[in-house]
Amino acid sequence: MSGEAGPGTGGPEIEGAEIEGPQIAAPGAADPKAGGLEIRGLEVRYGPVRALRGVHLAVPRGAVAAVLGANGAGKTTLLRAVSGTLRFHRGAITSGTVAFGGSRLDGVPAAAVVRRGVVQVPEGRRVFARMTVAENLRAGALGVPGRRAAAARERVLELFPVLAERAHQRAGLLSGGEQQMLAIGRALMAGPSLLLLDEPTLGLAPLMAARIADTVRQINAQGTSVLLVEQNAAMALALAERAYVLEVGEVTLSGPAAELAASDEVRRRYLGIGAPETDRPVGTDPGPGHERHERTRLARWTA
Numbered sequence: 001m002s003g004e005a006g007p008g009t010g011g012p013e014i015e016g017a018e019i020e021g022p023q024i025a026a027p028g029a030a031d032p033k034a035g036g037l038e039i040r041g042l043e044v045r046y047g048p049v050r051a052l053r054g055v056h057l058a059v060p061r062g063a064v065a066a067v068l069g070a071n072g073a074g075k076t077t078l079l080r081a082v083s084g085t086l087r088f089h090r091g092a093i094t095s096g097t098v099a100f101g102g103s104r105l106d107g108v109p110a111a112a113v114v115r116r117g118v119v120q121v122p123e124g125r126r127v128f129a130r131m132t133v134a135e136n137l138r139a140g141a142l143g144v145p146g147r148r149a150a151a152a153r154e155r156v157l158e159l160f161p162v163l164a165e166r167a168h169q170r171a172g173l174l175s176g177g178e179q180q181m182l183a184i185g186r187a188l189m190a191g192p193s194l195l196l197l198d199e200p201t202l203g204l205a206p207l208m209a210a211r212i213a214d215t216v217r218q219i220n221a222q223g224t225s226v227l228l229v230e231q232n233a234a235m236a237l238a239l240a241e242r243a244y245v246l247e248v249g250e251v252t253l254s255g256p257a258a259e260l261a262a263s264d265e266v267r268r269r270y271l272g273i274g275a276p277e278t279d280r281p282v283g284t285d286p287g288p289g290h291e292r293h294e295r296t297r298l299a300r301w302t303a
């Protein structure tokens with residue numbers, strides 16, 4: 001597991017150029033993304049329904065990347081494509097590639113994806129409600145050698161002391177926030193180097209959501225990369241280095257999280273904030289083109 005920080009996030013980038021340009025043809029030790037997750041030209045279908053199209057996305061080793069998007073945008077589908085669980089939902093990758101640590105993940109069965117160090121925490125904080133907290137954690141460590149499982153358990157209980165206090169309680173009796181902690185803890189039992197988090201703060205009170213966010217930060221500081229899917233854009237953008245906006249199955253915006261957070265479009269559509277005021281006199285029409293000028297250097301493409 002690496003404690004290495006991701007590459008710098010300075011400067012605007014044209015994501016399309018980054019992916020399609022010649023520089024990606026030169027992988028190797030100098031490649032800052034080596035060891036990370038690389039998704040290229042991903043298309044996913046559920047039978048006749050195309051849920052993702054032309055998706056390019058990268059999570060450099062040690063980084064947190066966020067995916068924002070409305071209901072049905074394809075966020076969960078994206079995580080399923082990485083974790084190899086699409087087939088359980090009658091979905092399939094129909095084009096493109098998913099690679100982790102330089103080797104392909106697409107086509108790899110879900111259990112083998114976990115062994116490669118990529119673990120998904122599904123949406124809806126699914127825990128085994130009738131099993132105890134301790135049993136839930138043990139279930140996350142199935143197939144993990146004893147010594148590593150013990151170390152993982154220690155790490156989990158340090159992150160979430162409440163899970164130690166409730167070890168023998170049935171998981172279904174935990175609060176929503178505690179169940180989310182258990183769901184994350186169970187995923188950590190496998191010792192992932194990349195954690196896929198699907199809306200971990202959904203439905204939680206603000207204080208609990210903030211605690212989960214802190215934990216994600218801690219998990220990342222301990223060396224685990226994170227791909228975070230969220231509708232809570234403010235939280236996700238505060239945590240992530242890079243962010244992607246998914247709309248109806250396509251990435252329509254991407255860039256350093258701070259730049260997305262400052263963009264008019266993201267502020268208006270995902271942060272619920274009006275566009276920032278400029279120095280034009282009140283009541284004057286900014287005129288055509290003004291918005292485009294004011295609006296950032298964000299990458300944008302239509303694949």
Ligand SMILES: Nc1ncnc2c1ncn2[C@@H]1O[C@H](COP(=O)(O)OP(=O)(O)OP(=O)(O)O)[C@@H](O)[C@H]1O
Nearest residue numbers: 046049051069070071072073074075076077078089
């Ligand atoms: N098992 C499935 N079979 C058919 N279509 C599906 C299936 N799962 C998802 N879809 C469709 O794929 C598209 C993307 O769904 P997905 O669940 O990935 O979106 P999402 O961004 O995670 O949404 P939400 O915010 O509601 O969780 C939607 O149009 C959805 O109806």
Ligand SMILES: [Mg+2]
Nearest residue numbers: 075076077123
């Ligand atoms: Mg979803």
